[in-house]
Amino acid sequence: MDWGRAKSVLILAFLLLNVALGYQLLSSIGEGLSPSTDVNDLPAETLAMIREKRIELEASIPPETPELRDLTYKAASEPGGGERTVLKTPVENTVVYQDQKLEDALGGVIPNLDQYTFDQAVSRDGVDGVFVLYRMVEGRPMFDVKLELYYSNQKIVAYKQDQIELMNVEETEKQEVLPATKAAASLIDRNYLPTGAVIKEIKLGYHHGQIFNSEIQVSAPSWRILLEDGSAYYVNAISGEVVTGKENES
Template sequence: MDWRRAKSVLILAFLMLNLVLGYQLWSNIREGLSTSAKAGDLSPETLRIMEEKGIKLVENIYIPAETPELQDLTYRVRTKLSDGEKHVLKEPVESRIVFNEKQLIEGLGDIIPDIDQYVFDVTTSDDKKLILYRMEQMRPMFDVKLELYSEDQRIIAYRQDVIELVSTEKAVENPVLPATIAMAPLIEKFLASGAVIKEIKLGYHGQTFAKSDIQVSAPSWRVMLEDGNVYYIHAVSGEVVTEDELSS
């Protein structure tokens, strides 16, 4: 037996094995870090209903695959957007600053309270009204908004929800339902035939109690349609709620 040749073959085999194992490890890590899924990841039953009702997702949209553990947020309303008049800026600023956090703070930080805690939302904005949401745990609070009014590509006024978070011992973190599972009852029971889904986003949302300054916001999936309709799915219980059902 040629031991030198046998030794070379064994070394080559071990190298190939290490390459295969390394690739598998890299693939598993990449899969674990993935934050999105495609429509094909919905259950076969949900896909069948979508086909029957002609429900579609806009091209290139992905369904979030994240399933973090989140808790309800309790907060006190200091300033309510719906009750306040527009605050007109003495000196308008260019609207493009909403795309850059540093420029936004430099341009409006001395004028608008807590602006560093709000993030621009392109899906709900247009050329006349720029919408920003208060962020908590890196997720938007859909009930807490900052509206910037734009004219000739310059911000001329604003209205704002200002809140103060309230700590509570009762708050418990729960794993959220995957969007692919949470969306099943929405598609089956709520969406009309021909509906087109343009965005699915995880944040916080809750019923608004008009007679109380204390509000509770729960982890929720927001599903926006091309026709402007918006649905919220409680990300723990799976309950589906429309915008019209949230005011009391």
């Protein structure tokens, strides 16, 4: 065996591996990703509060800190105020789990159905349950613009939909959002969460902001922190302001 040649091959292989790893690291930084999003990234005083109030963090902490802008829109109906419409022909409730099957089954009935995405975390199970879908913008959910699919005996039988018209999406300035760790810390440090709270999910999307008038509204980049009991807290991903609410209320 030519040991000199073998040694050269090994050195070249390690060099290529280092280049590949370096490129991956730079790509992550370029996308605004943090290499560490462990619970231990939370401030010491926040961790102390978690222990004191026996708060459980079952959710993974998203690493992303993208640049997002406020969304301005006209509402065709008040959020949650759309009329409940009964389907002439009920469909199997399993279609909600696959986008194409859902579109094939109800795309000709529900307006702009392809702009809404199913959110398992806030849907209500049961014999008579509700599937919740959110209006999506650039891959992010608008938490205050919903489509609810009502089902009974494994059939979707009715729906209620918030419809909007986006306005001048490109005109507002993008800003880098606060890390999820800071949003969670803000919520915990300000004593919003009850003793024994279990954090089920942390997700970045949009939630209502300033209201200009009865028609024109703003949805701001926000972190939704969802508890196991269905309570949802929204932290403005730019200002850090906290808004509370019940995600499972109709």
